[in-house]
Amino acid sequence: MAAGVPERPGQGPRTETVLGRLGDVRHSLDGLDPSAAGSAPQLVALLRELRAASGLSIREISRRARDHGDWLPTSTLAAVLNRDSIPRAEVVAALVRACGGDEAAVDTWLAQCGRIAAADVADTGQVPRRLPPAPHAFTGRERELRQIDRHTRDASPRAVVIAGPAGVGKTALALHWAHRALDAFPDGQLYIDLRGFSGSAPLGPEPVLHRFLAALGTDPEEIPPDGDERAAMYRSLLSHRRVLVVLDNARSPEQLRDLLPGTGGSTALITARTDLFGLTATHGVPHLRLEPLTREASMDLLGAMIGRERVAADPEAARGLAAACGDLPLALRLAACQTLARPGQPLGDLRDRIAGAPLANLDLPGDEAAGLRACLDLTRDRLAPADRKALNAIGLHPATEFEPAGIAALTGADPAEADSALRSLATVHLASPTAEGRWSVHDLVRAYAREQAADAPDREEALGRLYDWHLAVAAETLTLLFGLDPEAAPETAVPAPAFDGADDAIRWLDTRQGALAEMIRQASEDGHQWHAGRLATTLWRYQYTRGQRAEALVNLGIALDADRALGDRPHQATVLHQIGNTQRALGDIDGAHLSLAESRSLALANDDPMAALLALGAIGWCHLERWRLAEARECATEAAEGFRDLGDADREMNALDDIAHLDLLIGDHDNAESGFERSVKTFADRGWGQNLAAALAGLALLRLRQDEPDAAGELLDQALEAYHQSGDAFGEAFIRSRLSHVRARQGRAADAVALAEHALDATAAVPSVELRLEVLNNAGFAHLACGDPAAAERLHREAIDLAEAAPDAYEEARARHGLGNALAAAGDTERARTQWAEALRIHASLGTYERHELASLTAPEALR
Structure with missing residues (x-):
């Protein structure tokens, strides 16, 4: 070393000697051409020459390999250089690098290893063909097959997980695709059931690697005992081949990582009941989630299994059978086997048996392990x-x-x-x-x-907790939406949702209506009658205001039966009251009167004056529906006095508001005005949105009669907002309809028609005939005011037909009044007067205010 130049750390005389020898080896690498080797022994001989030419000991080569980031133990190197079989790819690469070869040299040596390995397989005929037979009568799954094609053609790695529930056909899909793709894998197919969900312990990667290596032609004595070395040998053997590896019934990513092919053209197809996103995270393996078949594919599968003629002979029963099997391929195949075993049995009989007891009827006698229950047992047994x-x-x-x-x-x-x-x-x-x-x-x-x-063992207690929780949530919504204290709100360990205002509570209820109805029915059947009754009555006001009145009536019928079974007479009175109100809203006035009378009778017998007065007030509304205005006002007046005597100012206020509405109908405008003004102030102070909206609507109608359309419009705008805040869809439609009339009076033609059409659309399918009639008539008035008498005539005639069928005399009279106006506007005065006369006759018989207007009618401009 030159004087004054310090040695680099770790560099000394021995290092210089090694580096010097490596310099000589770099020149000698060009003289060692791996392509000259035509067999495994010849290739190993060239590797021995390379090692000898390096002048490095085995220990020095191992150390050099570590410096390059490779792992080449001395024992491994000594073993491979003393065998006649091709070493693993990573061993060859590490040796060439340690001896001074660059990456181009490494690639040259590895390519020749692959060529010799492929030639050895061809010479020995060791091409594994381990696939089970293709599934019989495979149908459907075209989209999924295309997805597998795409993943295995273009993806890196060339692998895909097919995941899905037991019996959905994962293995069938994998094998169908595998047999369809045989030509793409000329070097063989490997298959293993990893027992992820079976009666045996899951297979780990090491025994699987041993089987695969042996299938690929490796001498059992040369299979390394170490798991990592087995995995490396496996990847080496696949690196220059095109082999399909089907890894069926996997349980965890740990089973699979060492079984995935590395580089090259081999592909792995994995099936699993569990998601294996760990493989996605570490290897980028995509997932294909398998769902049940479409109904048409289910029908095709049944036809392929039992004969298309039999399916065509009773397609309705076949569709029902597919539905009973949940379109699950395993269930469909089991059902088909039962059909084949009983050729004379109608498909409808099997459909009914499976629908009634699916697990008991989806098995194979003598082969219970193949049944659906056994299949699901295997999944359940693996659960925590x-x-x-x-x-x-x-x-x-x-x-x-x-x-x-x-x-x-x-x-x-x-x-x-x-x-x-x-x-x-x-x-x-x-x-x-x-x-x-x-x-x-x-x-x-x-x-x-x-x-x-x-x-x-804790079934009843668990169900009680479930029903308690739903009742507590329903009670919370009742308080939030209507400001009412529920009758029964049990304490629960699981807290109710924290609703973000009324809209959030309404959304929660809207999305759970079916579930809550099923819960009421099931609670009654399970012996939890108390919960069934309280759930139904707690939900009633929400259902009533959302227009779900027919559904509410079903729930209340269950509640009434439950209360009678319990002998709960006080709650029977509550249920009958709600039933009566619902029947009245649905147009069954006679039924409503009977239910409310029974409710009042029970309340009096139970010494419950409050419930009796509530029923009395509701009976007054039945009188109103029959246009017995005097009787209706008597009921409301008696109820108001009774509530006052009981010190219940809130309910007294409701009864007084009813009286104001009745005074408006009768034409006692002074009393109606003072009553509505009192109602508006009181309801606004108390935050009673629906009551406030109804009072505002009544006062608006009075202002319209007083020829103050602008004041009426302002009041109806406030009512619309109040109904919206309360989640009352019917109320919103009703107010928009009234507003259309007002906008027409204000000369706002486009707004009037838009509001009328919106209200018509909103009530097209509602069960409330009363609301639909008012909307039709108001729309007719709006169209006429906007210069379209033909549209007005059509709407009023539709209202007349509906009113006569209902019957609803008041709205029929309004419709004939409007029809007369439309006919007069079209120039047909004679027929107009006929309609006005009939409207006057009806209003006179009802005692309603409109009789005065019709009696003095001299021109078609009158709108009511």
Whole structure:
């Protein structure tokens, strides 16, 4: 070394000697041409020459390999240089680099290793053909097959996970694709059942690698005992071949990482009941989630299995059978086998048996392990205890959709733990998220979960907690939406949702109507009649204001039966009151009167004067529907006095408001005006949105009669906002309809027609005939005021037909009044007078205010 130049750390005389020898080797590498080797022994001989030419000891080569970032133990190097078989690719690469070769030299040596290995396979005929037979009667899955084509053609790595629930056809899809793609893998196909979900322990990678290496032609004595070395040898053998590797029934990424091909043209197809996103994170392997078949594909599968003629002979039964099987391929195949075993049995009989007891009827006698229950058992047995408990809770839950809080109530866990358990079930495709934090399961999984939960020792307690939680949430919404204190709001360990205002509460209820109805029905059948009754009555006001009145009536019918079974007479009175109000809204006035009279009778017998007065007030509305205005006012007056005697100012105020509406109908405008003004102030102070809106609408109609359309419009704008804040869709449609009339009077033609059409659209499918009639008539008045008598005539004639069928004499009279106006505007005065005369006759018989207007009618400009 030159004087004054310090040595680099680690550089001394021996280092210089080694570097010097390596310099000589770099020149000698050009003289060693690996392509000259025609066999494995010849290639190994050239490697020995390379090592000798380097002048390096085995230990020095191992150390040099570490310096390059390679791993080449001295024992491994000594072993491969004393064999006649081709070393693994990483061993050859490490040796060439340690001896001074650059990456181009490494590639040259590795390419020749691959050529010799391929030639050896061709010479020995060692091409593995390990695929099971292709599935019989495979149908559908065209989209999924294209996805596999894309993933295995273009992706790196060339691998894909097919994930899905038990029985969905993952293995069938993998094998169908594999047999279809045989020509793309001339160097063979490997297959292994990894037993991820089976009666045996899952297979680890080391025994699988041993099998694969042997199948690829490796002498068993040359298979390394070390797992990492086996994996390296496996990747080396695949690196220059095109082999398809089917890894069926995997459980975890740990099983699979060492079984994935490295570089080259080989492809891995993986099936699993559980998601394997760990492979996506570490290797970029994509997932294909397999869902049940489409209904048409299910029909094709049944036809292929049992004969298309048999399916064509009874397609309705075949579709029902597919539905009973949940379009799950395994279930469909099991059902088809039963059909083949009973050629004379109608498909409808099998459909009914499977629909009634799917798990009991989706098996094969003598081969129970092939049945659907056994298949699901294997998944369940692998679950953690908390996840298994959550699956049982799903079996107890009455609804088809549920949320973590409901599962938490059933299991006694907290919502976060329940959510974690549901996510675990989702990874094995036993549960699926739907929307807004809710979950669902396949129908057959639900049947399995119910079977598992049938004998749960704490079943009744768990269901009680579930019903308590839903009742507590319903009570919370009642308070938030209507400012009412619920009759029954049980304490629950699982907290109710924290609603962000009324709209959030309405959205929660809207998205759970089906689930809540099923819960009421199931609670009654399960012996939880108290919960069934309280849930129905707590939800009633929401359902009534949202227009779900027919649905509310079903719930209340269940509640009434439950109360009678319990002998709960006070709550029967409440239920009958709500039934009566709902019947009245649906047009069944006679039924409503009977229900309300029974409610009042029960309340009096129970010594409950408050409930009796409430029923009396509602009976007054029945009188109003029959246009017995005097009787209606008597009921409202008696109710108001009774509430005053009981010291209930709120209910007294409601009764006084009813009187104001009746005074408006009768034409007692002075009393109506003072009554509405009192109502508006009181309801606004108390935050009673719906009551306020109704009072504002009444006062607006009075202002319109007083020829003050601008004042009426302002009042109706306020009413519209109040109904919107209360979530009352019917109320909003009603106010828009009234506004259309007012806008026409204000000369705002375009606004009038737009509001009328909006109200018509909003009420096209509603069950409230009363609302629909008012909307039709108001739309007719608006169109006439805007210069379209033809449209007005059409709308009023539709209203007449509907009113006569209802019957609704008041709206029929309004319709004939409007029709007369339209005919007069079109120049047909004679027929107009006929309609006005009939309208006058009806209003006179009803005693309504409009009789005065019609009696003095001299021109078609009159709108009411």
